[in-house]
Amino acid sequence: MNLECLSLERERVFSWFETLIVKCITELEGKPLKNGKLDYYKQEFFKQYCTHFISIRTLATGLKLIYRGRDSEITALPSVSVLIRASLENYSMFYYIYRDSNGSPDTYFRFWSWFREGLMHRQRLNLMGHVEKLKDEKQEADRILDELREYPSYRSFTPKQSQKYVKDGTWCFSSKRDLLEKAGFSAALASNCYSFFSSYTHPSSTGHLQTSQAGFEASSILMDGMLKPLFICSGLYLHSYSLLFQEISGRMNERDKDLVGSWCELGRKLMQ
Numbered sequence: 001m002n003l004e005c006l007s008l009e010r011e012r013v014f015s016w017f018e019t020l021i022v023k024c025i026t027e028l029e030g031k032p033l034k035n036g037k038l039d040y041y042k043q044e045f046f047k048q049y050c051t052h053f054i055s056i057r058t059l060a061t062g063l064k065l066i067y068r069g070r071d072s073e074i075t076a077l078p079s080v081s082v083l084i085r086a087s088l089e090n091y092s093m094f095y096y097i098y099r100d101s102n103g104s105p106d107t108y109f110r111f112w113s114w115f116r117e118g119l120m121h122r123q124r125l126n127l128m129g130h131v132e133k134l135k136d137e138k139q140e141a142d143r144i145l146d147e148l149r150e151y152p153s154y155r156s157f158t159p160k161q162s163q164k165y166v167k168d169g170t171w172c173f174s175s176k177r178d179l180l181e182k183a184g185f186s187a188a189l190a191s192n193c194y195s196f197f198s199s200y201t202h203p204s205s206t207g208h209l210q211t212s213q214a215g216f217e218a219s220s221i222l223m224d225g226m227l228k229p230l231f232i233c234s235g236l237y238l239h240s241y242s243l244l245f246q247e248i249s250g251r252m253n254e255r256d257k258d259l260v261g262s263w264c265e266l267g268r269k270l271m272q
Contacts, residue, residue, distance in 0.1 A: 001269075005262040010224060014057045017234045020256055021050050024241055024248045038111050045094040046241060052087045056080050056230060060223055075223060084230050085197035088180060091237045095183035096172065099240050109153040113171035116144045120169035141169070184236040185229075189270045193229040232270075235263030 008016075025047055033039040059076040066072075097114060101107040119141040123134060145166065148154055157165060164170040174182070180190035238260045242249040252260070 001265045002258050002262040005259045006266060010060070010227060013231055014060075016256075016259055017231065017238075018050075018054060018057065020238055020252065020260070021046070021053060021234070023251055024238065024245075025050060027247055027251055028245060037115065038108065041111070041115070042094075042098055042244065045090060046237065049087055049090045049094075049237060052083050052090065053230070053234065056083045056087070056227075059083070060227060062220070075220065077222060077226070080223065081197050081226060084226060085194070087230055088194065088197065088233055089176065091233050092176070092179035092183045093172075094237070095240055096174070096179055098244060100182050105151060106153060109148055109151045110171070112144050112148060113153075113165075113169075116141050116148075117169035117171060119144075183240075184264060185232065185267050186270055189229070189232075189267060197226075197229075229267075232263050232267035235260045236267055239264050 025043070028043055059080050062073050062075050064071050065074050093114070097110045098107060101110055119137045123138055123141075154162070154165070161170075161173055172179075177190045177194050180194060181187050185193070238248075238252075242252065242260075
């Protein structure tokens with residue numbers, strides 16, 4: 001673990017990780033896909049993570065509020081917290097589908113179950129003007145179900161899980177904390193950081209209002225603590241991505257690998 005990489009100022013870490021993430025995405029852009037949607041969404045997961053990461057970087061520096069003719073600096077702690085939670089969920093689901101599986105059939109089952117759940121979720125939305133599209137997606141969801149019923153992963157479900165799978169599309173029965181731990185976070189860090197970030201979108205989040213109203217300087221200190229799990233997640237994501245795509249590993253120099261490896265190691269050891 002390189003302590004120098006872990007002690008860099010916030011903006012330097014943001015810039016370094018953003019450069020690496022964009023470089024990885026660019027490297028794979030336009031490359032032929034061997035497995036259709038399964039490979040396509042392997043890249044789309046990471047692109048969505050990139051969107052979250054850049055959004056967080058923009059908000060983390062603070063905002064200017066013009067009130068009664070005066071400029072006031074404010075922070076966006078709740079907004080950043082929600083985006084960090086989305087980033088953690090993005091990475092942990094990516095890992096669960098593409099890295100945690102027990103072989104190609106398991107990966108295939110998890111991916112298409114995840115894809116089907118998305119199709120079924122849209123069926124519950126009132127999308128005016130998209131009746132035909134929803135009808136086509138319902139047929140596709142039914143076709144996927146007919147195929148996946150034959151997989152061992154489906155047959156391993158309990159009767160209650162099978163019912164939820166068929167009716168609602170629910171397919172991943174691990175907790176969010178368990179998924180983070182599988183993906184490389186220490187057990188304590190996975191539990192504590194997810195509880196914290198989730199609380200901002202929970203009904204009890206009003207309890208965070210006073211924290212969010214803290215002065216700009218105090219809020220900036222809080223922000224630094226909130227960003228640590230994001231940087232750990234970025235290191236773990238880049239590491240996993242480079243294992244899936246060997247050409248990515250070749251695009252990182254030794255200093256890049258040192259940065260990624262140091263944050264990965266911190267995530268595995270923190271609070272153990």
